[in-house]
Amino acid sequence: MFENELRATAQAMVVTGKGILAADESFGTANKRFQKLGIPTTEEMRRAYREMLFTTPGIGDFFSGVILFDETIRQSTADGTPFVQLLSNQGIIPGIKLDAGAKPLAKSPNELVTEGLDGLRDRVKEYYELGARFAKWRAVITIGEGIPTRRCIEANAHALARYAGICQEGGLVPIVEPEVLMDGDHTLERSYAVHEEVLKTVFYELHRYGIALDQMVLKPSMVISGQTSSQPASVEAVAQATVKCLLDCVPASVPGCAFLSGGQTDQQATEHLNRMNVLYGGKLPWKLTFSYGRALQQAAMQAWMGKPENVPTAQKALALRARCNSAASVGKYSPELEKVAVSV
Template sequence: MSTSKDELSANAKLFKTPGKSILAVDESISTVKLPCCEDNEDPRRAYRELLLTPPGALRSLNGVVLSEEALHQKTEHGKPFVDVLEENKVLVGITIRGNPVAWRGLDGHPQKFRQHREARARFAVWGDGPVTDASEPSEDAIRKQAKELASFATCCQRGGLIPIVYPKLSFDKTPSTSNPQAGQRDIPGDTLRVLRETVPPAIPAIVFLSSGQSEDEAVIAMNNLKVSKPWSLSSFFGPSPQQRTLKARARNDSPHSPQDTRRAQKRPRGTNKGDLQPGEGTSKSPYHKDYKH
């Protein structure tokens, strides 16, 4: 299956849509020990249905990252989750596992990426990408990581998928900054300064991950990016806005209960204008040691 550059470009530009963000649905299944982590597909399906199917649940999203299981999974009533997303004009993403050697088939091409595209995925993130120590990143480590990320991006594009490329950092140690009192207002500014010096304006969008922050912390950090910049800014939420849904899953709430509909409608909304809405925010961080996206 061939994919034109125009189609890839058009899909990538959807990440520039104001008021929209990306949600990593299955990230919390492996990082939060709740019933959805059981070695049983039914609880995982119920969790995804709880998160994606209530009315209004997808209105603030332009992309959702699924696991390979979820990419081929259906709701309790037999509707593929991919259909749920496409009907709401949400791009389907896939988490890629493994390494560049494992991705290539006998012909030397990234067959797995094409298979994901045939299953209607349109973008990808690398779940097992290289990790750099954020406290003392060496030049060699940065170059190695950049080379491996470039390989991932190339495989994505050859397979017809948009690559979401991001450097993974280990935060088990506190990274140093020029200002020892640096807080949430300083770090976004420092990040933007580095991005202006290194990222060309032709890049469609810069997407900030919530990482190990709480929902409220992630919203505050994005709101502190209200400055002039050459690209669109958006957000990529993992466990942060899913805490209420995970707790609801632990209580076995119905996916379509009035309470969960309100939860879904109040999910933080991404924007390239810096006016995220925290909704029913939670201040508890979902950080876990050796956390992986």
């Protein structure tokens, strides 16, 4: 029923030169970030913050889509324009976070499984009617002593496949997000091994559940050494390992891989994506682009601080990060771009 629409949407989500803004922080995550900066943790402040992001001039040139939270997809600008309409008017596809968060996996200490499958079919229908055209579900895999276990990987892959099937049935392109966390002291080699096992298991389950791979987008983490590793990997090593792993695991029919930033600094996330596209751009079966949250938003939030008079400065910060990552998605980023004042 939705096949042609889903295929077209998936292609539009990874169109050359654009990425996806992840603005789907839950109440808890958004409030935690606000508290650190002394911003009031109210619904109105969250709405005003999202309005600041979504009204940034020119973001339609850099973002193909924006992932929204349940609260946000129902909100409007101060003048009454629904956010979904505001984004659509800029050529940006509205999306929605569907998972209910990662919870402890039974009998598996220090491992998580993502919940939210109950009632999902009805929620997909409602969000489609509200204007969403794609969705996101995040699975969380932790590297540590004796983990991840097979049961953790299989449980999360199974949930991702069931979610993806319900989305495609209901008209939403599923973003499939198996995140291998950077937390820990693991080496690049260990990260590669875990990514490989996770991705192969995920695509096995997607195949088993009949998911149309040309009607989805993969949101992978990068193959990178742990944040406290004694052997930090270079930009070149991360780029090479990440692409090799994707080539080993991701079928050619997937339209694109929109990376998460996963705790990297703003500039690290940009540099890694850029190096992949410099080395392999045009030679891969799928696009390599970005779907960042903090790595796009953090500078803007710090500039905004909840004050209306700071909106222009905050929007310049968002536009700069958007421009840098857009350039990285085609292998044309350089550190000099960080110094360019973006005129908005």
